[in-house]
Amino acid sequence: MNLLLSAEQQDLRAAVRSFLSNVNPRDGYDPAVYGRMNGELGLAGLVIPDEYGGAGGGISDLSVVLVETGAALLPGPFLATTLATLALLECPDKELLSGIAEGRINAALAWEDRPLVLGGMEADVLILVTGEPSLVAVEGFGREPVETIDITRGMARVSLDGATTRVLGRPSDRVHDLAMVAIAAEQLGVLRESLAAIVSYAKVRVAFGRFIGSYQGVKHKLADMHCALEQAESLVRHAAWTADAAPDELPLAAALAQAYVGRACFQAAKDSLLLHGGIGFTWEHDAHLYFKRAKSDEVLLGPPRLHRSRLAALLGLS
């Protein structure tokens, strides 16, 4: 088992972090930013095999990127296209995968029984998981924008009436498992940045003549958040490693990561906001953006109780 980042992954992390340092989560989807991100950095094609024009990277590489896009609250359809890409890897389609790798195509992953689709407004194609199960590429679908509390990233209410569909194949449960790992990686980034923000603030904000970080009432909460971060990071690395190297262990590792990290991420975003005091409640401050992204991510694949039920089943508890 490998829970450490390779030298290449550390370089990737540094490059992505540096690129995203100028991104403002309130700016919304900027195709120019995505153009550079997918061109210079090749992020859209990171996990797409060479034969389709991608970099042939693994889920561990992808999770390094998603931690950073999560930490930066990158607006736009990056996660949506990534989730669709992961599904497409199960039922490869040359045209779609090479289009995504080139940055020409935005895609979104959708489930038949869920009309709210992350990234649905920006998507050129929906990758739909039906009950069969089969994976279907959908174009020409109806959609209307849905404003959610997460202003950094839009959703769409999608209708399939009159859409063109093309069956791509029969996906395994791996589609769902990989989505859980990807979202856990993003949540890890949100958690890390929520903690970093309040740690920085606690070093400069003064109350009663002292920096607030010197009070144990604050310090101990931050220490607990750090403990959660360490565990979350370990779970995400482990889940990503199983996806690449021990696929039999992926379902348990993915459910575990989602069950723990989703909760820990929202807790951290909430505690970070609260410890900022009144300023954290203002629209102007970014704390609520993290708070809202954390909650949106937590329920994106269903609330934590679903992951816990899945864990119970995988562990043979009944």
Add this chain to the structure above:
Amino acid sequence: MITIGHRGASYGRFSIKPGQSRSLYGSRARDYSKWALIGVTMDLAEYGRRARAWLDAHPPTGDDVAAARSYMADLYDAGYSGITWPAEWGGQGLTQAEERAFAAVARDYTLPIYVFSIGLGMCGPTLVDLGTPEQKTRHIRRLLRGEDIWCQLFSEPGAGSDVAALQTRAAEDNGEWVVNGQKVWTSVAQHADYGLLLTRTDPSVPKHRGLTMLIVDMHAPGVTVRPLKDMTGRAHFNEIFFDDVRVPADCVVGQVGEGWNAAVTTLLHERLSISSGVGMSGEKDNPTSFAALSKVADTSDPVVRDQLVELYIRSRALALFNQRLAQETKAGIFPGARGSAAKLLLAELTTFSADLAVDLVGPEALVEGHPLANALALSPALALGGGTNEIMRNIVGDRVLNLPPEPRVDKNVPFNELKVNS
């Protein structure tokens, strides 16, 4: 085997493992291999095979102290005690690689060496770092061979988390030190031949500056060891009384007045040795583990299933964190104060799982002699020994997150002007 103690704590279960190479046989704070004699480089796999063959051929012969001493002597003579310690003083002078190879094999065995853990994990490494050549010659080989048992005498009734507030006094008299005072939470003191004793030699300076570390003969006149019955009903540690105990001048470790630095060295080694799992029983014997409880709990109840899932999540999250720290250590990234986060999480998991286990099993779990009754009574130990949860949070906040320190009202005040516990 589970033993608790305030400063000299070893934890039998859920051992924190920030690194594969750390064991009771050596220290990761310092790579003693730099003193190693360059010898024949043996293939590591072969080294491990030989170690396994030796361990197979030498099962423990008993669980008393005499059997432990005899086992330790055999272990030393076979070359498996003090693997990375300097050969000059009686160690094997080998590298972390051999150390790790042995630890990997030894994990499959229960070595009856608990009684030596304080000496091997804390006192010995402190002497190697700070002792005089005479002290090393006198003690290291005997310590490694199990001829002497060591204990560590820092905490006092009035100085627990704030150990620098200690009041045990050592006064100079005719070229010797005369010690008076009381120590507490001392593991294995009832068997100990020597102790590392932290004393106050100058009360007129601020508390961290007036301390001196001494090697004390536990058989000397005036030393009284009393077992301290804890909440489990057994005595895991002791209280020690010093009444005019005379200590020769050549027993000072480091410099007079530099005892705090010496203590920090010992505590660093302690934090590392707490992580050791060698010789301790593993997760398979833990009655509060997910594996054990999912067999006995009524899993037809969805609430019970969810409680077990919570236990599983927390156990795996910590296990993977520990594995990551171990891999980092192996890769040369020293975990430092992040080990305190792992210790804190382990302490919280231990109280959580014991609490849950008794809930799941019901009143039968509380009957005298039931493993869970013992697990519950023992569960606070980890949250107290080796630094309380509050101290761990301070360490994580101060040294990992670099948060501003709390103002210290006692920092520059002479000790004899301070408010102290009486």
